[in-house]
Amino acid sequence: MMNNSLVMYDEDYRKLLAIIQRLVQDATAKGVFLVDTNGQMVADAGEMEGIDTTSLASLTAGNIAASSGLAKIIGEEEFPTHFHQGQRDNLFITLVANRIILVVVFDERSSLGLVRLRVKKAGVQVAQIFEEIRKKAEQEQASGGGSPFSEITDDDIDNLFSE
Amino acid sequence: MSFINYSAREINCKIVYYGPGLCGKTTNLQFIYNRTNPEVKGKMISLATETERTLFFDFLPLALGEIRGFKTRFHLYTVPGQVFYDASRKLILKGVDGVVFVADSQVERMEANMESLDNLRVNLAEQGYDLDKIPFVMQYNKRDVPNAAPLDELRKLLNPTDSIPDFEACATKGTGVFETLKSSAKMILKDLRSMSR
Numbered sequence: 001m002m003n004n005s006l007v008m009y010d011e012d013y014r015k016l017l018a019i020i021q022r023l024v025q026d027a028t029a030k031g032v033f034l035v036d037t038n039g040q041m042v043a044d045a046g047e048m049e050g051i052d053t054t055s056l057a058s059l060t061a062g063n064i065a066a067s068s069g070l071a072k073i074i075g076e077e078e079f080p081t082h083f084h085q086g087q088r089d090n091l092f093i094t095l096v097a098n099r100i101i102l103v104v105v106f107d108e109r110s111s112l113g114l115v116r117l118r119v120k121k122a123g124v125q126v127a128q129i130f131e132e133i134r135k136k137a138e139q140e141q142a143s144g145g146g147s148p149f150s151e152i153t154d155d156d157i158d159n160l161f162s163e
Numbered sequence: 164m165s166f167i168n169y170s171a172r173e174i175n176c177k178i179v180y181y182g183p184g185l186c187g188k189t190t191n192l193q194f195i196y197n198r199t200n201p202e203v204k205g206k207m208i209s210l211a212t213e214t215e216r217t218l219f220f221d222f223l224p225l226a227l228g229e230i231r232g233f234k235t236r237f238h239l240y241t242v243p244g245q246v247f248y249d250a251s252r253k254l255i256l257k258g259v260d261g262v263v264f265v266a267d268s269q270v271e272r273m274e275a276n277m278e279s280l281d282n283l284r285v286n287l288a289e290q291g292y293d294l295d296k297i298p299f300v301m302q303y304n305k306r307d308v309p310n311a312a313p314l315d316e317l318r319k320l321l322n323p324t325d326s327i328p329d330f331e332a333c334a335t336k337g338t339g340v341f342e343t344l345k346s347s348a349k350m351i352l353k354d355l356r357s358m359s360r
Contacts, residue, residue: 005165005355013170038258039222039238040166040175054205054224058238062210062219065254149174149352149359152230157352160228160235161345 006036007140012133013043019125020045020102027118028110030089033103034126035060037095048105056103060093064101083112094119097127164258165355173234176351177258178344181283182265183275184216184244187304190334191265192223192239195344198337199225217243220255227348237348244279253286261298261351262287263343265334266321268303268311276321298350301329302343307336 020032024046031046039061067079084091092104166175180188196207205224221241242252266276332339
């Protein structure tokens with residue numbers, strides 16, 4: 001089934017948040033973001049308050065999708081890690097389990113080596129949580145329930161568009 | 164593919180505006196951006212060339228309100244319409260929940276419309292989607308130009324079985340823009356409901 005949703009429950013979200021909060025500390029990062037490959041922001045942690053996370057998510061996913069296309073053109077399966085060096089801040093981007101993108105923003109307080117090392121460990125943990133989410137979704141699909149959409153009416157939808 | 168987040172109580176969906184080059188996809192998004200309240204919209208991103216042709220995509224996040232305590236957010240994307248940007252178009256269709264096809268009403272663009280519609284079907288199929296099964300809305304844009312083809316002719320070519328909701332539009336003035344968007348968003352929500360039952 002192609003169009004099944006990514007459903008994230010509070011419990012999974014808290015686990016992911018704990019992992020990226022720890023990564024912020026361990027990697028001495030300014031911020032860590034988890035982005036779905038389709039461009040949705042899943043979770044964020046760190047000191048980057050006020051940043052436009054929606055745009056960040058969309059552009060990160062576009063970036064990863066474009067690099068993945070490039071990889072295939074030259075016969076590579078994927079470019080799973082990306083590093084962008086700025087004047088003050090740097091970006092380290094990793095594709096985890098072909099499904100989720102881990103973005104780390106860091107400055108001179110940290111280093112590429114440290115970030116790379118810490119991301120490796122956190123990436124494995126994130127992949128595990130997403131595997132659990134995938135299994136849960138499969139079970140729910142089999143039992144035929146769980147989505148908040150099953151209860152909504154035509155009126156609910158129409159009301160959304162009433163002027 | 165929608166993203167339902169119980170923790171933030173949010174539902175996120177993706178709408179892609181497709182169509183031939185210069186048909187008005189970006190203009191649709193610009194009109195929506197200009198006419199929505201600041202609290203409803205996020206920043207609009209346009210990855211365009213120096214001549215303002217879409218290079219990769221335009222992106223506009225919109226919050227439409229709440230359904231049963233869940234905030235509904237729609238992420239609107241356009242694809243680059245020019246034929247040679249096909250690799251980029253494929254990428255943007257990833258995870259799509261609904262498609263709006265913006266057709267150019269000008270008689271001389273009929274072939275480009277048909278070609279783009281075929282291209283949409285092929286590119287969706289590559290991602291495992293069937294155009295006949297996903298929420299799909301047709302917009303006949305540029306109805307105000309003097310060389311616009313008659314509506315019947317457009318329908319015969321682009322919506323022959325009359326099975327797709329279709330709208331006449333003039334995106335520069337905004338006519339039909341919100342009607343198209345609402346129709347697409349409603350179809351997506353109904354589709355999500357039917358899949359969850």
